[in-house]
Structures are given as structure tokens and as C-alpha cells.
Amino acid sequence: MAKFLSSGFWENVASIILRNKLLILILVIATTVFLGKQWTHMRFTYTEANLLPDDHEVNLEYNTFLDKFGEEGNLIVIGIKNDSLFTPQVLNAWNSLSEKIDQYAEVTLSISLKDLKLLDKQENPARFDLKSFIPDSVTTKKQASDYRKQLFNDLPFYENLIYNKETGTVRSAIYLDKSIVNTPARRDFIVNDLIPLISNFEATSGIKVRTSGMPYIRTLNSQNIIDEIGLFVGAALLVTSLIFFFFFRSYRATFISMITVIIGVMWAFGFLGLLRYEITVLTALIPPLIIVIGIPNCIFLINKYQHEYKMHGNKVKALQRVITKVGNATLMTNITTASGFATFILTESSLLKEFGVVASINIVGIFLLSLLIIPIIYSYMPPPKEKHLKHLGKNWIEGFVNWMERMVRNHRIAIYVVSIILLTASMIGINQIRISGSLIEDMPKKTAFFKDIKFFEEEFDGIMPLEILIDTKRKKGVLKLATLRRMDELSQVIEEQPELSKPVSIVNLVKYTKQAFYNGAPKYYQLPSSNERNFILPYTSSFSEQTNLMGAYVDSTGQYARITTFMKDIGTDKMERAEENLRAKIKTLFPEDRYEVTLTGKALVFQKGTNYLVNNLVISLSLAILLIAIFMAWMFRSFKMILVSLIPNLLPLLVTAGMMGFIGIPIKPSTILVFSIAFGISVDDTIHFLAKYRQELRASKWKIKKSVYASLRETGVSMFYTSIVLFFGFSVFMISSFGGTVALGGLVSATLLFAMLANLLLLPSLLLSLEHNIANKNTLKEPALQIITELNEEQEIENDPSKEDHTH
Template structure:
């Protein structure tokens, strides 16, 4: 292996023009590929395709379409049924209806009501008003008709009558396409013009709107973070090295890493998602430490003998070995996401892991090659390694390691105890919009809608009757759906249901002349009478067409639920599903419980957009915990292969595990919830923090064995030499991740704060605790561990 690195160093310097050309060709190719990147408009697919819950939801969408396809506009006003305002509300609906990708717009004026036609023996659905109102009398008539339709109370108009909704249904072909984004932007513009003309505030919400706006905000922020990461790390490099050359060289490396990340995304046929969009700024933060270690080693070697070529050769040979292992641990921290089974994380893990190693290769080749063309380092640059506040700081650490180890161990034990207690306070919960700040318009508008209409998150019950046509030929099905709806009504989080029962109630009310008291489910005899009027209706007249599939085997019951959090949602699911099973599969007369598939019963399963989100959150947490453990295990294997001692594995792993424990404790104390956006921290941070351990131990091994120093001398030399680079990289990593705290999303803020703290704690542990462990061992034990 030593010959490999020696030969590689000679090859890079001897054929530097060829290597430089290869890097330039790579950069050009990746830039061309990066130009083809596309942003994903689809919901992230987190559950694996083999998951039964995922399959249920996908089957549901194939039969009935996307359930999260309705956007709403709410307005609080007492002028709705004044002619001028009502006309403008109608005009707003008409303008939105013309937007490409919009299937339907429903508001107080065009909601359907059912009338019977005795001469034709059929039911007809009509809008409350067929055209734009021209007089107050027409508007008053609309209000009078609306008052006789109890279903719409709490659905299209709130209980107190001062808040109204406009419901905008997106075409199924547009809901997961970029045309959805364009449609939402046009609707926002139209709504803004309405607000200005009427001096009234509108509240926009619904899944299409939330998805579009959150994606847009995150995408914009990622671009800002990328620029900030480049600027901040460049300024830090300039402050550390006092050299524009070094800053520019490092900048070239990370720019190649950025375009490579985007190019790899395209090469794999992926699109940029919310999480993969983090990779470019991460490349900057993670790539710069490579440059720091290479430059510092180059300066250090040149200061020893003044031979530039030899300094570059030794740098490639020595740092190449160390960096390949440290970058490998970082790649593992990302790469373990590829084993989660979630497409959402698999893409992120693959691209990030490949890009980490590619950036390492570019750094190892490009930096020495560029410096080989430049003048040797000036004295002021090499002297900088031996003086200054950093050296005093490192000498202080060396003193504590040599003379205060018992204090170090005591403090660590106390920190571990406090952190363990903090981890007991961690809550595992996620909300669809909990990453938003309380003053974000998306959040405030959603809460406005929830306050007046309970919720807008789709919550569905998919019912399989097992036989084609059974939906329409089973009166008992309506009774069972009604019983189930009563169970749902006990939960304040749900809106009114929409189902076949709702359609039957509307038809019966129409049959009874529109009297509101007949908005009830009729008995079996009454249902028979309704059939004489072709109660099923057809085409656009079919009020229930969205709730029965083409074979009339499947039906659905649709609710909307508040964004009450994954814990509460899962609790509701656990409580309701057994009740649903009992309603649809239990025969009280025979005391018989039908098994799944028995055609005497039905298969009724909870699903829907909000349900899938709750399941996905739990799935991710479980899998990301496993991923963190996998990262720890794999990195321990690398340590074992590197040092061939399980005792050394313990010594090398503990300084990286303690920062994770501290981070978990802080999450508990500061009420930062455990969810997919925060649990990502652990495997990523462990992979990066292990870099410092490898830097330190490989240098210590060289000092102890190759230079035949005592343990004390080897530890001191390692602290003073490697400590400079470790300090620089820790500052770059801390600052680079800390820029994410500028985000308007709390999850991104938490990511930045927690990873920054974790990596800072990792540096402290690697510079203080790790050498303290090594000092505790005698020279014979230390040599034995490294042999």
C-alpha cells in the first residue's frame, strides 16, 4: 500500500499536465451535465415500493386520483352576499378557472344542489346561480338556497357565516408536474389583484399550494446557502492563510465539486429534491477541509527542507492516505442512506457519497499540481504554522492532556450524564408545516383555515367490496359508512365526510323538495323509491362519481384533518382502524367476525395524504436510526482494519460518539423534535467527526513508530502539528453549517445548529479526550495497538 501512494505521488507530479487536463475535462463534462438538472415537482417517495401501506395508497390514487389536489382560498368578510363583492368573488373564480391545469373551482355561488324532475322521473343537479349575478335579488336568492343546504355549513362557509372558501381542484395530469407550479403562481397573482381591488386579505392553502410554496422557498434558500457557503469559507481561508492563491485554489476545487454533484444527479436520472438540493452547499463545507490539510502539510514539509517538489510528493503520499480514510468515513455517513429503502434518501445517499470521494480525488490531484506551477511558500506562510494564538491554544491543550487527565475524564463523565438525561426528554413528532416559522404566510394561512374549517389535509378510507357492482347493490354498505362516519365525528380534528352517504342525503333532500330536515340517510324503503328517479345519475349530473370506481367495486370516504402532528395522527389511526374493521366485518346477529377476503364483509383501510405523511415520518425515524448505527458499525470496521485492534476501535470511536450524545441531549433540553430533518444529523455528523479522529491517530502512529518517540512526545507533536489543521477545519465546518441557521425553516435551522455544535464538540474531543486516552496507555501498549 505504501508503494501505491509513493507511486501515485510520483505519477501526479511527473504527468501533471495530463492529470490537470483530466480534471479540466471532468469539470467541463460535469458542467454540461449540470445544465440539464431539473427540480422535482413530485411528493418525495419515502416509503419503499414494497411497503403495503405505500401500495394501498398508490392503488387508491390509481382508482380515484390524487387526493391532495385541492387548493383553497379563504376570505373573512361580512360582504359576501352584497352584490358588488359577490360579483368580484364570481369573477375571481372565473379567472382562476381559466388557468391551465385547473379542473374545477367551487364557491358559494356554484355549489351543486339536487332537484327532482317528476315528469322525467329523475334528479338534476343545479348550481345555486347559473351566471354572473346582476342584482341584489339574485344574490339574496343564492344565500337563501345556501341556508337550506346544511352540508356546506362548515365546509364552504364556516359555522358563524363570516368566512368563505373557494375550492380549486387541479387536473390530475398537472398535480405532480411543473405546470402545477405555474398554475399556483398565476392563482397567487390573480388573488393578489383581488386583494388590492377589494382591500381584503385572502388566505391561500391546500396541499398543491403548500407543496409549491415550500419547494420554492427551500429552492431559493439553497441557492442563497450555496453562495453564503462559498463566501464564508473563502473568507475564512483568506483569514487563516493570508493568501489569495490558496483561497482561489480551494474555490476551484469546491466549484468542481458543486458542478459534479449536479452532474451526478443528472447522470443517474434523478431530479433535485428538497434534500438532494443540500448537497452543493455541503460539498463546499466538506471539500474545503481537504484543501486545508493538503496545504498545511505542504507548508509543513517545505519548512523542513525547502524542497518544493519533495514537499509536494510527501504531501500527496502522506495526506493522500489519511484523507482517503477520512473522506471514506464521511462518504459512509451519507452513503448509509442508500440502504433505507426510501427512494427519497437513496438518491441523496448515492449522490452525496460519490461526490465526497470525487471531491477528495480532485483535491488530491489539483491542489498539488497547481502549487507545482506556483512559487514555493514564502517565509511568512511557513512561520505562521509555528506561532500565533492557535499555537498557544494547542500548547494549553497539551498541558491539560499531560497534567489534568483526571479532570478531563471527570468533566466528560458529567457531560455524558447530563446528555443522557437530556435524551430522555426528546419528543418524536412531525407536522406537515412544522418546519415553518409562526409568521410564515403558509403557516398562518393554514392555521386560519384550520381555525374556521378544522383542516385541509386529506384523510381517506378506501373500501373494497370484493365484487364489481356491489357498491350500488348493497344498501347495508351505506349503513356501515354512516356508522363509521359517526365514529369519526367523535374526533374534533376531522371535517365533515364526503361519501356515498353524503350523495344519498343530497338526493333524498332533493326528493323531499329541498327541505333541510331531510338531509339524512333514507331507510331501505325510501332508497327503493329513489331508484325510480335514476338516483345514480350520470355524467356531470353524478354527484357521487368521484367516490365510486369504474367497476363499482371500490368506494371511498373522504375527510379532511388538521395538521395535528404525526403522534396524534398515528394515535387516531390506531384507534379508528379496529373500529372500522368491526363495523365492516362484524355480524352482530351471528356474532361472526369476517376474515379479510370474505365476500360477506368488506376491506376498509385508512389511507390518504396526511396518513402517508405520518407513516413516512415513523418509517424514516426507524430507518435513520438504523442508518446511524450502520454508519457507526462501518466506520468501526474501518478503524479495526486501520489499527488492527478492537481496543483502538473503542478509543477512536468514543470521541466521535460523545458529540452525538451531547447533540441528542441538547435536542431534549431545547425541545427540538426528532424527525427526518433532524435525525439526518447523526449519521452525517458521525461520519465527518470521525475524520478528525483519523487525522490525529494516523499522525500519532507515524510519530510513535516511524520517529520512535515516547508516548508523551508523540502526543505533543501530534497535537501541535495536526491540531492546526483540525482547528482550521473545525472552524470551517462549524461556520459552514452554521449558515443554515439563517433559514426560514426550523428544520434547516436545527440541522445547521446541531451539526455545527456536534462538529465543534468532536474537534474538542479529538484534541483533548483522544490524546488523554493515548497518554493513559504506556508506550508498550500503544505500540502494540498500532502494530
């Protein structure tokens, strides 16, 4: 490793790069073409992000449920809240819409006014026949009015499933084929068939139709994510290129940097396809992340090239020094950043592992691209003109550097006081931070489908499924009257909770059979007694053969039953309290020796996954901090340097977490990467500063103050450029329609400013204040790694790998 990072090694690297320019460019182009072809294997996930390991208890319970009853997130609902529905013309059009939807192969069952089945008691032989609620077209207003009255007054079985008695809202339930729910066929049906049918009904009837359900929400939300990936990668490139040009005033420097990061983004998509990973809520962040890492590389390399050329006017020597000096330090910064993301590979979550793999590979990839493309392209171009170097001596940049030096020289106490105040305030804010396990919190609030989610929450108490799986431990145990009564009592507890909708289970159907037995009188919609059950059973035998409703809520053996309810978009705290209340009641109602009851469903799995992700974030971030702390100690052969290097990097993270608490931004999958990104970037700045500081120490014969100020002046400009470009680059994400993307962009932008100031003010202040204890000749005399090589200029010219003239 030491040999790998020695000055001789980097001289050889410079020689190889500058002697084999054309070959390397061909290899870069060939690799880009190869990875570009892998784009065909990219696919977007058609399921919610599963944040849990495959063998996690919650996942195993959910998979057990799926084995018994299949995919539960296959329900789409369409609803109308309009008094004119029960008029002949509109009612017939609504029924016609349901008939058209039902004809598609992707739909296995639809329950609408047209499809409603009534249990009709027959005596000879004893049976229940199923007859249609609306058998024919409606021709008169009286017919329509009678249907409305019958629905709202005589059919409690369908209450909160098809209608809301209080508001008059009516909806249809569309159950998709479970085999297509997590495939592209789901999107094709919803986008190409269902939405046009609904739009046509709205156009002809003039009535607004509300549409929701997890398959519908996931489809439109995924489409928004797809649209915004391209939008924000393009916008980030545009903004960063404009800011980059403002600083460097060079079209070619801007163009070269943009080409480099664009190729890096292409590689990122290519690796996703090559590894056959799905684009998920986390991996979708990798392309803009590559811009985040790539732009600093370009800034440091180009700034160093122009700085070197301005000093001695030799283009080839400047390019060689870019590779030998900045290349080494840039490698270290990228390795530490990649290592931080690679810690996610150590988790047991496949989602986190995939993110860690792709992010770390591409961070190393963008380093290689920067190191290869920038020197090679500049070697083919004429030397920088005076106008390209003007930015190095701009008055306002010089003023900024002078301000930093004055602060560090004369106001270190003020810097420490401000840091302590920020730390104290952050601790208060961190105590107010919350965790969000909501499936829909990040969805764009201004879209029609989000407004429809809120509509169904108000009218039918939610659309996110929560399932209760009951194992009676014996065949046909579900239909035992004792089991049904326990299920009914649990259903009443669910109904009393404001966060949950009225549950649906076999209990509803059994109650309806008793009502039908008593000729449809609504007051008999209740569980039968033991004696009544004996009278009713002969009627249900034929009925069970005519309907598949029972199969949806009881398995074929009669051992397993499900109770389905739906949740509102509630906070994690309320969800946990609701879960706790249900588990307490379940424990009371269902003895463990006779029943095994499991709470599951997508909403619960997602909430548990978010908690798991937060715990893994703490572990991964701790591992990253430990790894980089060890690296710093090894690099400088001084564990004391850990204090100096980590304090300016941890403070911005704490300030960011405190901001999240004060502003009310929760910890969730979309904001959880803020800390990893911020830590990686701030550590990069620290390494660049300390590397330059070590170089200046040796050059000045261990004059610490002189070395600190010299390091501040040279690296300060690059850090400032980097932070400003990244600040505006991430700020672009704040125009997103997704709350999580807005929060990510805003928080990272703010954190980058804190990190820049911490590394330019707090870090040099600590070096100066602790110079006799930490930053002295004894502790820094012999580093394990030589980050910046000290090359003899005459030796550089003698070993110059290029054949070009050196007299530029």
C-alpha cells in the same frame, strides 16, 4: 489493498501528478464541462418525498387507492373571511374570479358559490334537475343577503366544504387535472395564472384572499427550496472563505480552496443530472455537504504544504510530501466518510438509496479534486512568502495548543468527569426526543402561504388529505343501505375527532337526495330508510347522469368507495392516536369477511415514511459504526484501539441527540442527516490524529507521552482550523426560513465543536491513560495499513518527479 496504500504506491502517485500537471488539469476541466452539461437533466421533485420502499405495504395500499380514484392531492382552496363578500359588487367579482379559473384546461372541476348545484325535484317524469345556486349577476343587496341566508341555513351538504357556518368564511374548491399534479405544468399554472388572478381580485376588491391546498403549498415550498439551495451554497462559500483567509492570511490559499469546492459542487449537481435523480429533501443537502467535506481536505493539504516548506524551504519536496503523507490519510478519512453514507444504499427506500449513491460518489470526487488541484496549482505558483507562513506560529494558536496540552497533561480526571456529565445529561435528553411526521412542520413560518395553512386549519380543520378506501367485495355494494349506514357512523366518529375535518363521501350526496326529495327541507338531510330509498331511487337515476360528483367518491363498478377527510398539522403521537381510534372503529363497523377497509393518503404515507427513515437511520448509523470499527481494528491490528477511536466519536452524537431532546427539535427527514455528517467528520479528525500518533511512535522509539503531545501539537492546529471553518459554514444555514435547515445548521455546528474537543482532549487522554493496555508497542507494532509513510528525505530528493530547481 496493502500495496495500494504502501509508501511506494504514493510515491508513484506523487510522481504521476507532478509530472502530468497540464494533462490532469485538462482532464479535470473536461470532466467539469461534461458534468456541467448534465445540469440540463436536473429536475426538482414535484411530489412529496416518498421515504418508503416501493413494495412497502403502506405504499402498495396508497397505489391501490390511486388506481381506483386517481391523484388525491389535486385540491386547491381559496377562501374569504369578510362580511362584505355578500354585497353585489364583491359577490359578482368573486363569482367572476371562479369563472376565469374554471376556464383553464388545467382545472377539471371547481366548486364555488357560482358553481354550486341545487337538486331540484321534478315530478313528470320523476327526476332531480341540477340548477345553479347563483344563476345570474347579483344586482341588489337583498339578493346577496338572501343567497347568504340560503347557503348557511338550507344547504348542509356544502357545510365545511364551501362554508363555515360559525365564522361566515366562504371558500372555493379547485380540482386540478390529475395528470399535471406531479409535473412542471402544475407550477406554471399556479405561478403564472392562478396567483396573478387572485392578486388582481385582491387589488380591485380590497379583500384578502387565503389560498392553500397541497398542490399550491408544494409549489411555493419547492420554489423556496430552489431559491435557498443557491443562497446557502453561496453564503457557506463566502463565510468559509472569510474564515479560511483569517487563518491562513493568504489570498491564493483561499482562492485555490474555494475553486476546489466550487468544482466539487458543480460535480455534485452534474452527477444528479447524469443519474437522472430528482432533487429531493435529502439530495438537496449534497452541495453544502461537499463544502463540508472539501474544506477539511483543503485545510489539511495546504497546512501540510506550508508546514513542510517552512521546515526545509524546498517547494517541490513539500508538494511531494503533501501527496505521499497527507494524501494517504485524507484518502482514508474520505473513504470512511463515504462508506458511512454508502450504508444508505443498503436500505430499501429509493430516496435513501439515491442520497447514498450521490453523496458517496461526490465525497470520493472531492477528495480527488483536492489531491489533484491543490498540489498542481501550487506547483505553478511561487513558493510561499514569510507572510503566508505566519499563521503557523501565531501566538493565539500557540496558546490554544498549549492549553490543550496542559489539559491533557494535568487535568485528565476533569476531562473524564465532564465527559461523564455530558453523557448522563445526553441520555436524559434522548428520552425526551420525539419523531415528527408532519408534512408542513419545516415550512417557512413567516411566509404568506404558511399563514394561509393555519387559516384553513382554524376554519375548516386542516388541508392534509387522509383517505379511507372501502372495498365492499361485490359490485354495487357501496349503494347498499347497510354499507351507507356503516360509512355514516364512521363519518360521525371522524367528525368527533378534533384533529380531523368533516368528512366527504357518497353518504353526503345520498343525504342530500333525501333532503331534495322533501323539497329541500334541511331537517331531512339524513340517510333514507329502506322504504324512502325505494321512492327516491327513480329520481336519482337521471341525476347520476348529470353530475360527476358520485364518480369522485365511488368507482365505476360501485364496489369501492372513499371517505375523504383532512388533518390538521398535528404531532406524530396525536396522528398515531387518531389512526388507532379510526382503525378500532373500522374493525367494529366493517366485518373483515365482508369488507376490506384501508387507511391511506399523503399525510399518513409521509408519517409512516418518517418512522421508516428513523429506523433506517439507526440501521445505517450502526452499519457505519461497525464498518469504521472494523477498519480501525484492521488499520492498527488491535481491536482494543476500537475503544479509543470510537468513544470520542460517539460522545458528540449522543450530546447532539440529547440537545435535540432538551431543545425540542424532533427527528425528521431534514434533521436526520446530522448524525451521519457529524460522525463522518469526527472520524476524520480521529484518523488524522491516530495516523500522526503512529508516525510519532515509530520516530520516538515508542515513547508514548512524547508521541501524544507531538501529535496534539501538529494535528491540533489543522483540526482547529477545520472545525472553526465548518462551524461558521454550517451556522450560515441558521438564517434559513425552513425550520429543518435551521436545525440542521445549528446542530451540525455544535456537534463539530464537541467532536473537535473530544478528539483533541478526550482521545489523547485515553491514549495516555490506557497506554500500557492499548497504545503500546505490542498492539501497534505492525499495522495492516501504513497510513502515513516514512520517507527518507534523501530518497525523496533523488526520486523527485519535478525538473525544477530544489534550492528554494
